[in-house]
Amino acid sequence: AKDMGGQGFRHFAPDMTTRAANSLQIEGRLRQALENNEFSLMFQPIVRPGSPDVLIVETLLRWKNDQNEIVTPDQFIPVAEESGLILDIGRWVLHAACRQASHWRQTRATPIVVSVNASPLQLANPKFCDDVQAAMEAAGLPPALLAIEMTERMMVAEDAIISANICRLTQMGVRVALDDFGTGYSSLSYLTRYQIQCIKIDRSFIDKIECDLQARALVQAIIGIGKSLNVVMVAEGVETQGQAALLESLGCDYLQGYLIGRPVVAEAL
Numbered sequence: 001a002k003d004m005g006g007q008g009f010r011h012f013a014p015d016m017t018t019r020a021a022n023s024l025q026i027e028g029r030l031r032q033a034l035e036n037n038e039f040s041l042m043f044q045p046i047v048r049p050g051s052p053d054v055l056i057v058e059t060l061l062r063w064k065n066d067q068n069e070i071v072t073p074d075q076f077i078p079v080a081e082e083s084g085l086i087l088d089i090g091r092w093v094l095h096a097a098c099r100q101a102s103h104w105r106q107t108r109a110t111p112i113v114v115s116v117n118a119s120p121l122q123l124a125n126p127k128f129c130d131d132v133q134a135a136m137e138a139a140g141l142p143p144a145l146l147a148i149e150m151t152e153r154m155m156v157a158e159d160a161i162i163s164a165n166i167c168r169l170t171q172m173g174v175r176v177a178l179d180d181f182g183t184g185y186s187s188l189s190y191l192t193r194y195q196i197q198c199i200k201i202d203r204s205f206i207d208k209i210e211c212d213l214q215a216r217a218l219v220q221a222i223i224g225i226g227k228s229l230n231v232v233m234v235a236e237g238v239e240t241q242g243q244a245a246l247l248e249s250l251g252c253d254y255l256q257g258y259l260i261g262r263p264v265v266a267e268a269l
């Protein structure tokens with residue numbers, strides 16, 4: 001396993017060996033998956049409250065394994081991160097996303113920004129911006145049509161590199177979004193440390209805003225912070241009309257979730 005950063009030591013559990021063997025097996029299959037082109041992207045629309053126009057789409061990775069089963073990222077991203085394979089997979093995602101974005105740019109009347117999830121390990125890689133640049137160039141995509149979503153899911157030590165990468169992305173004209181906002185240890189400090197243009201409020205807060213006044217107050221406060229920092233606010237996991245109406249009244253800029261649309265293949269957008 002890679003450096004676990006500040007998270008330190010895992011306790012030994014009786015099932016550790018089986019879990020390690022399992023990881024090794026998945027790792028081998030992920031390598032094959034890259035070679036055999038078993039990955040694909042789904043796209044989920046992001047809209048302005050009250051408007052049907054799709055202005056942004058988030059790319060979500062899928063793996064169709066050799067048994068023709070669709071495997072969701074939660075089941076393989078952790079292994080890909082532990083093994084370092086996420087760098088190769090992430091590069092594949094960047095190229096596929098830029099290609100699709102470029103295709104939409106040529107075929108649609110209104111531009112679509114494509115928002116790509118990046119693992120903290122990618123962002124901690126000194127070559128990350130070169131990868132992004134190469135993917136945009138290969139696809140002929142202007143940087144304004146690409147966004148990168150980062151999380152603090154995993155503690156990463158090389159934070160000077162992350163900081164430099166975010167700076168450079170911003171200089172290149174690629175927007176950076178802070179994903180799953182409110183769930184990590186340091187969401188707020190990230191806002192002062194990095195040049196973030198967009199905040200995605202985590203679904204766990206949006207879930208509760210209709211019935212839980214505290215959750216609603218918290219979302220209101222987060223949106224207020226975003227506004228005062230001139231950051232674009234996106235609500236994730238919007239599933240009901242009630243949530244959408246509340247978020248609109250709180251001044252949320254963009255909505256994403258099953259209410260607006262589930263992740264779909266590119267042709268279905």
Ligand code: C2E
Pocket residue numbers: 044059060061072073074077090093117118119179180203236237238239256257258259263
């Ligand atoms: P995320 O970035 O927070 O993506 C949103 C997840 O919530 C997606 O799950 C999406 O399908 C789901 N979702 C969207 N709207 C709703 C809703 O209204 N209700 C509910 N219940 N769920 C909703 P998915 O596709 O399984 O992705 C899970 C996570 O895997 C993502 O969370 C992201 O962290 C990671 N991931 C996805 N694609 C990539 C990728 O290309 N690279 C990396 N490093 N991570 C990825």
Ligand code: CA
Pocket residue numbers: 058117149179
């Ligand atoms: Ca995301």
Ligand code: CA
Pocket residue numbers: 179180200202236
């Ligand atoms: Ca998220």
Ligand code: CA
Pocket residue numbers: 180
């Ligand atoms: Ca999430």
